[in-house]
Structure formats: structure tokens, C-alpha cells
Amino acid sequence: xxxxxxxxxxxxxxxxxxxxxxxxxxxxxxxxxxxxxxxxxxxxxxxxxxxxxxxxxxxxxxxxxxxxxxxxxxxxxxxxxxxxxxxxxxxxxxxxxxxxxxxxxxxxxxxxxxxxxxxxxxxxxxxxxxxxxxxxxxxxxxxxxxxxxxxxxxxxxxxxxxxxxxxxxxxxxxxxxxxxxxxxxxxxxxxxxxxxxxxxxxxxxxxxxxxxxxxxxxxxxxxxxxxxxxxxxxxxxxxxxxxxxxxxxxxxxxxxxxxxxxxxxxxxxxxxxxxxxxxxxxxxxxxxxxxxxxxxxxxxxxxxxxxxxxxxxxxxxxxxxxxxxxxxxxxxxxxxxxxxxxxxxxxxxxxxxxxxxxxxxxxxxxxxxxxxxxxxxxxxxxxxxxxxxxxxxxxxxxxxxxxxxxxxxxxxxxxxxxxxxxxxxxxxxxxxxxxxxxxxxxxxxxxxxxxxxxxxxxxxxxxxxxxxxxxxxxxxxxxxxxxxxxxxxxxxxxxxxxxxxxxxxxxxxxxxxxxxxxxxxxxxxxxxxxxxxxxxxxxxxxxxxxxxxxxxxxxxxxxxxxxxxxxxxxxxxxxxxxxxxxxxxxxxxxxxxxxxxxxxxxxxxxxxxxxxxxxxxxxxxxxxxxxxxxxxxxxxxxxxxxxxxxxxxxxxxxxxxxxxxxxxxxxxxxxxxxxxxxxxxxxxxxxxxxxxxxxxxxxxxxxxxxxxxxxxxxxxxxxxxxxxxxxxxx
Amino acid sequence: xxxxxxxxxxxxxxxxxxxxxxxxxxxxxxxxxxxxxxxxxxxxxxxxxxxxxxxxxxxxxxxxxxxxxxxxxxxxxxxxxxxxxxxxxxxxxxxxxxxxxxxxxxxxxxxxxxxxxxxxxxxxxxxxxxxxxxxxxxxxxxxxxxxxxxxxxxxxxxxxxx
Numbered sequence: 001x002x003x004x005x006x007x008x009x010x011x012x013x014x015x016x017x018x019x020x021x022x023x024x025x026x027x028x029x030x031x032x033x034x035x036x037x038x039x040x041x042x043x044x045x046x047x048x049x050x051x052x053x054x055x056x057x058x059x060x061x062x063x064x065x066x067x068x069x070x071x072x073x074x075x076x077x078x079x080x081x082x083x084x085x086x087x088x089x090x091x092x093x094x095x096x097x098x099x100x101x102x103x104x105x106x107x108x109x110x111x112x113x114x115x116x117x118x119x120x121x122x123x124x125x126x127x128x129x130x131x132x133x134x135x136x137x138x139x140x141x142x143x144x145x146x147x148x149x150x151x152x153x154x155x156x157x158x159x160x161x162x163x164x165x166x167x168x169x170x171x172x173x174x175x176x177x178x179x180x181x182x183x184x185x186x187x188x189x190x191x192x193x194x195x196x197x198x199x200x201x202x203x204x205x206x207x208x209x210x211x212x213x214x215x216x217x218x219x220x221x222x223x224x225x226x227x228x229x230x231x232x233x234x235x236x237x238x239x240x241x242x243x244x245x246x247x248x249x250x251x252x253x254x255x256x257x258x259x260x261x262x263x264x265x266x267x268x269x270x271x272x273x274x275x276x277x278x279x280x281x282x283x284x285x286x287x288x289x290x291x292x293x294x295x296x297x298x299x300x301x302x303x304x305x306x307x308x309x310x311x312x313x314x315x316x317x318x319x320x321x322x323x324x325x326x327x328x329x330x331x332x333x334x335x336x337x338x339x340x341x342x343x344x345x346x347x348x349x350x351x352x353x354x355x356x357x358x359x360x361x362x363x364x365x366x367x368x369x370x371x372x373x374x375x376x377x378x379x380x381x382x383x384x385x386x387x388x389x390x391x392x393x394x395x396x397x398x399x400x401x402x403x404x405x406x407x408x409x410x411x412x413x414x415x416x417x418x419x420x421x422x423x424x425x426x427x428x429x430x431x432x433x434x435x436x437x438x439x440x441x442x443x444x445x446x447x448x449x450x451x452x453x454x455x456x457x458x459x460x461x462x463x464x465x466x467x468x469x470x471x472x473x474x475x476x477x478x479x480x481x482x483x484x485x486x487x488x489x490x491x492x493x494x495x496x497x498x499x500x501x502x503x504x505x506x507x508x509x510x511x512x513x514x515x516x517x518x519x520x521x522x523x524x525x526x527x528x529x530x531x532x533x534x535x536x537x538x539x540x541x542x543x544x545x546x547x548x549x550x551x552x553x554x555x556x557x558x559x560x561x562x563x564x565x566x567x568x569x570x571x572x573x574x575x576x577x578x579x580x581x582x583x584x585x586x587x588x589x590x591x592x593x594x595x596x597x598x599x600x601x602x603x604x605x606x607x608x609x610x611x612x613x614x615x616x617x618x619x620x621x622x623x624x625x626x627x628x629x630x631x632x633x634x635x636x637x638x639x640x641x642x643x644x645x646x647x648x649x650x651x652x653x654x655x656x657x658x659x660x661x662x663x664x665x666x667x668x669x670x671x672x673x674x675x676x677x678x679x680x681x682x683x684x685x686x687x688x689x690x691x692x693x694x695x696x697x698x699x700x701x702x703x704x705x706x707x708x709x710x711x712x713x714x715x716x717x718x719x720x721x722x723x724x725x726x727x728x729x730x
Numbered sequence: 731x732x733x734x735x736x737x738x739x740x741x742x743x744x745x746x747x748x749x750x751x752x753x754x755x756x757x758x759x760x761x762x763x764x765x766x767x768x769x770x771x772x773x774x775x776x777x778x779x780x781x782x783x784x785x786x787x788x789x790x791x792x793x794x795x796x797x798x799x800x801x802x803x804x805x806x807x808x809x810x811x812x813x814x815x816x817x818x819x820x821x822x823x824x825x826x827x828x829x830x831x832x833x834x835x836x837x838x839x840x841x842x843x844x845x846x847x848x849x850x851x852x853x854x855x856x857x858x859x860x861x862x863x864x865x866x867x868x869x870x871x872x873x874x875x876x877x878x879x880x881x882x883x884x885x886x887x888x889x890x891x892x
Contacts, residue, residue, distance in 0.1 A: 070827075071827060072825075072826035072827030072828070072864045073826075074826070200823070202820065202821075202823040203823055203825055203828075205825070205828060206819065206820045206823065206824075206825055206828075207811055207820060209819075209825045209828035209831050209832070210804075210811060210815075210816040210819045210820060210825075210831060210832070210835060211764070211804065211805070211807075211808075211811040211816065212762070212763070212764015212765070212803065212804035212805045212832045213763075213764070214763035214764075216766075216829060218763075218766070218767065219763040221761070227758075252747070279746075279754065279758055279759075280754060280758060281746075281747075281750050281751065281754040281758070285747075352863065353827070353829075353863060354766075354768045354774065354776060354827070354829045354830050354861065354862075354863045355766070355768075355827070355829045356767065356768070401827075401828065402827065403766075403827050403828070403829030404827045404829060404863045404864060405827075406863070432767075434770060435768065435769045435770055435771075631823055632823065635823065635826065635866070635869065636826065638865060638868055639826055639864045639865035639866065640865075641865070642865030642867065642868075643863075643864075643865055646865070664769050664770075664771055664773060665769050665771075665773040665774055665861060666771065666773050670861045670862075670863060671865065671867075672858050672861065672867075673853070673854050673857045673858060673860070673862075673867040673870065673871065674854035674855070674858055676865070676867035676868060678868065679868060
């Protein structure tokens, strides 16, 4: 970020800070200097930048910068909606542009953690409102009236007492010379006055998408661009010993083939062989001729089966660490009317976004220009700068619409690979991975193993909860996304509670997959709650409502909000309706994550032979006071639910000899259209600031599905994927 | 050895190895970037085009086998993006990340050519080869119904339930 200096006296520099639910300090910059520098206010007919987000043309059309990466979460439409609302223009006037990565202009340019809504809800509206205030001030001055007597509507300033009106396009030049207001003092609309927020606005790129216009990183080209493949060791972190580079160089179209020496960190640049050719297919063909001798290292002895055996051993011993202990779990279990013990586990998962990893890079005159589909451009710039010993000021990153994120593109391994190749050859080059590269070099959702014990008293109340969680990591530290919060529900809602962990050291790269942590924990916890409800002879809904009947200790988990989504999903799903046919059952679950509350009911029908059909899903969410873009909110929630089903039904990455076995969609199946059930989505609005929808709809559907299978067949699903279970009954 | 075929109605000649997949010829030789690479083994459908009127996975179609053939890509589906499917896709706001949608629309267009009034089952059968990682299937089904003037079974259910 560049601080204002005396050399920037004409620059009016404003910042706003807002403490969000996550306690993050967010700033939006309003830099009114752009218009002074770029356009002369006295010259009619020029385009004016009101600030870094807003550009107004003389014809009144408004261009709004979308600062964050769009990965399918709808943020390229949603953030500009917030600005347009308070600028008080009609959406039809608005054109949206994807901003490049520019930390001197924008803050928080990343996609992850369902953070865009909570972090930008206030500052983006303030940005729009500040622009509006400058336009109103310009109109008031030209009319010689006070700004307070003016109003705006759909891109026009009105002065009703004198029946005068001026469109924004006529005012923009003068507005540019108005002082920009303090952002935290600029008035914002009352929600009742919203004209854009709360209406369904369709995706700004829809036309480009359905007509096939190039807009993803994979589509980007430069004149004279070459194409690269990068072959890493199938065993994570393995080293190149030798490679038949001369043979590869002799293949048609190949321009370069060289060994890249990487580092130790699995999330950085790893050893490999780069093949650069005149076309991607030629590089692909040349790769078939590549033979590498690898030093596979210690990880080559690791496997999913070995991890399972290690977990059994650890579960048979006292846990390594206690993460939380409340009351007296052993005493409560000893006096319980019923005790339930069960082992749960879930596998490694790949992200498999449909656009394979890619990055275009060009290094010349000491400057590295990068075009990348990344969720975290700042992290990418840092990684590239530190790995290649470049000054961050010598790196430019351009962003694209991204063909799926799901957390995979929080890591920038493909970016540093492309950058390394570009620095070597000093020619424009696009690195594009194959699907197999992607699936076998992911940052996997870590597997997990849980030994659960719980007790209910004679009145059916949950009195004891004990989880020994065997996860991955070393030296008492969880591997990325392999941890659990000591406050994870039901912590604080059970009087006698113990959460413990033991860790398996390993060499497999792991990372955040949509609803990280929650996508595994919700399965275990909400299925085990169902087992406890059964032991208590209680209705699964009522048992959960009883658990939530008092205030929890974790301020993040509000039992009132959790109860309300549960009650509502029971209503919309007809939870209490009797008379489901034999082989049909409903299951229920709820989960709180990423500031959002979701309760979901799944209905399944299972044939006697064990064929599973998912009949319908009902989802109820509470993400605060305002659903910003209702049509897309429904759509995003349905997507989260269907992804959860996809994970639960048949997905698994198996580690064998230190490498990932699955390589493509034939053995890592995604849900297909004929498997997708109707998903009904409802929202409960509450007096809390709006929060995001990328993650919270996903976790509950997995346990709700497993609980439904139990209701239909009597089978408890204690390990995923479901495809490994025989569901036949009767 | 030049290979001649028609793409979106235009005569085209390319000089590449005949075993080069049509996908890479479209994308990197002819600069038609709408057809997408997703898996390379005909598992995801992102690369779907029409070959002589039938849907084909261009990632697994050697360009040599297309000689004298007629290829239609998303760029040629309509002159201005107003094919009924494209209109329905925009109207129902089908895309999330959007990456698979060109392939989805091409499969759907082939379906409607053969079967102008498909049922849910017809749609599921015709679209089973197209993956959507974001899970936009429910709207894809609705959009195909809308473009063909039919009604989805689940929409009827929901409306009945209400």
C-alpha cells in the first residue's frame, strides 16, 4: 500500500475501518485523485473516475470495479450491487469490470472463507454512498442550493423545490472536484429503501459464458506464447535424480526441457521437469517420452491403509493432547442410562475444480507479469517473490473469472511453477496442468478418525460427550485444515465434555476444501448425535432442540439461531409427517460454520437390494438480516448441498505408496445430473449483519443423508464414502 | 498433411498431427476458446461440440477423424447468443463458475434437435455426460425445459406442495 505523501497533495485519500464479525480490520480506499489526474473537470464529455471503484461516462453509464476473484460464488455481481445501491443508480446503467490485483487501490482481494459478504457489506456501500454524496454536492453547488434539499434516484440528482434535475453523467466532472466525504460519516440507505440489494440480479458474465467468450485464465493468450507442462514426482515432495531431457527436446515442437529444483515446502515450488513447446498438445505428447528417475523420499512408504492402522493404534492408547475438558466425562458415562460408542472416519478428498490449474507468465526486463486464476493473489505474489528472489514491486498479477475454486486456488503452486519457467525462458508461456496433475497434486481435504463416546441419562438428556480425534500433523500441531476448534459444537452444550487429539505424522499436502473442518466434523458429530437420540428414545429433532435449550459458551454459536433453522426446516420438510413407505426415510442435521447456520433434511429411498435414491433435500439457512441477491443465494446454497452429496456418495482419494491413486473423474466421481435431487432452500432473516453462503450450506447435508439412510434401512453410516457400504435391507 | 473440415459453417484447413484432439485445434489453432478442457478422457463433457450434428467430446476426437466433417462449437450456436437455450441460461441465471456451461449448452442443443419436448428423464439421459462441479444441475434442467416449453417434474411437485 502506498501511503499519501506530500508529493500527492492533490490526492484526497480516505480510509474506512470496520470491525467485522471476524474481528478483521477492513479498509476501502476512496481515491478521488484519479479523476483529477485522468480527466479535466472543465472538459465536458470526458470519463470521470469518482474513486477507484466507480467510473462515470458522460452518457451516465457507470462502470464498477469488482475487486475480488470470482470463483462461482457470485461475488463479481454481488460486490458491485452494494456499490450501485448506495450510489443510487439503476442496475441497467452499470457495467462491471474485473479489477486486477492492486493492493495500493483495493483491500481484501481474495476469495475464501465465505468472507466477501461480512467484510464488504459496509465498506462497499460506503464507497457507493461517498460517490453519491459528491454528485449531490456538485448538483447543489451548480444550483446554489443546499445538498440536504436534493435527492437522488436512478442516476439522477433532483431538487424538487425548484423542479430541477441533472443526470450523473452531466455532474461527474464537477463532482470530481468536490471533496470526498469521510466514509464513516456518509449516510447510508435504510434497508426499506433498497432498490438493488434484495432483488435477484443475474450474473454479470452470463452472456459471455453462454456464448463462449474467452474469460478464464485458461483462455488467455499472448503473442508468441509457448505452452508448458510440469512433471512433478508422483510421490509428494520427491526429488529429480535424472531425466532423459535430450530425448524430450528432440520431440516435435519442443523448445525447452529442463529440471527445476524445488524446495522442501509442499505448498511451494517442488522439484520437477518443465517441458515447453509450441503447442500444449506437443508438450503433452513429449511428456509421454519423458523418463525421470526420482528420489521418492520417505513419503513413499505412506498409504491410506497405513494411516488407518496407525489410527487404530492411537485410538487404543491415551490421547496425546486434551483440547478441552468440561465436568467429569467418565463419571457421567458411568452413571448414564445408556452409553453409545462408535468409531467414525472419512477419507482424503480432492477439490477438482473443472478448470484445471493454469497460469500464464512473462518475464522481461526484470519484471514478471502473471495472469492467474487464483483465490489469493497476495499470497501468490509473496510466494513467487520469495521463491524466485524478486521484488514484489516487480510482479504484476491479473485476475480472471475462475472455473471453480472450492479452496484449491488458495494455494498458488501452479503460479510459482509458471513463474519459475517464465524466468528461465524469458518468453511468454502458459502452464496448464492435466486433470491427472490436478487430482494427484492437490492439497487434499485431510482424512480423519474419531472415536466417539456419549451418554444419556434416564430422562433422555445428553450428559456426556467424548471425542478422541486422530488427525494428521506433528509436534502437537495439526496439518493444514486437519484441526478442530475446542469450541466446536457441542462444546459448551454438554455438561461433561472432553475433546482430545492424537496426530499421525505424514507427508501428504492438505488444505481447505469448501467448509474446511466442518465438511468432516459435521458428518461425525451430527451422525453421532442421531445415535445418541436413538439411545435416548428421542426424536432426532427434539433431541437437538433440547441440546440447544440453554446458552452455549462459544459466542460464535448462537443457540437461538440454531433452534430457529431447525424448527423451520422441520416445518418445510414435514418432519413430523407419518406414513413414509418402507425403505424411505428422512434424516436431519444442522451445523454452524463460517458465521452461517444451516439445518437440512434429506429424504432417501433405498431398495431392498440397497440401491440408494435421494428423493429431496430441504435446507434452511440464517445468514443474517439481508439476503443480498436472493436468486443466486438459493443457487449457491443448492450448489453447496449438491457438493456435499457428491463428497458423501462416492468420493475418496486413496494414498498408496505415497501417491494419490485416483486421477480423473472416472474414479473420483462427481455427482451427475440424474443423481441431483430437488433442493428446496429457505432463509430465516435475523438481526445480524449479513454473512456469506459459500460454505455453510454444505456440511449438514452429509450427516442428514446418512441419518436418512439409517431411518430408511437401519444401517448406520460411520465411514465415507457411502458407496463402500452395502445398504440392502429386509 | 493439411486436414480440411468446416467449423461453424466456415471451411477450415489446419496443419497438425492427425492424432491431435479436436479440442486443442479449436482452442489453440483456431482460437475458439469457448470449448473447454476439463478431463481429457471424455468424462466431464466440458469439451462438447457437435460433429456432423451429433454431440461429441472434442478432447477425445482426433482431428484426423474430422476430415470433411462439420463441427459446431458454442461460438457458432447462434449468431448473437440468442439460441433459446442461451436465452434460458441467462434468464434462469444458470452459471455459477460457468466453466462447464458451454459444454452443457451444446449437449442440450443436440438433445432438443432430436427431441424438442424432452421429459426430465430425457434430459437426465442426454446430460449425464456433462459434469458441473458447482452443482447447477437443477437450473440446467429447468433451463432446458424453459427453452423447449416443457415443465420440470420437480417444479410441478413444488408448486403442488405450495
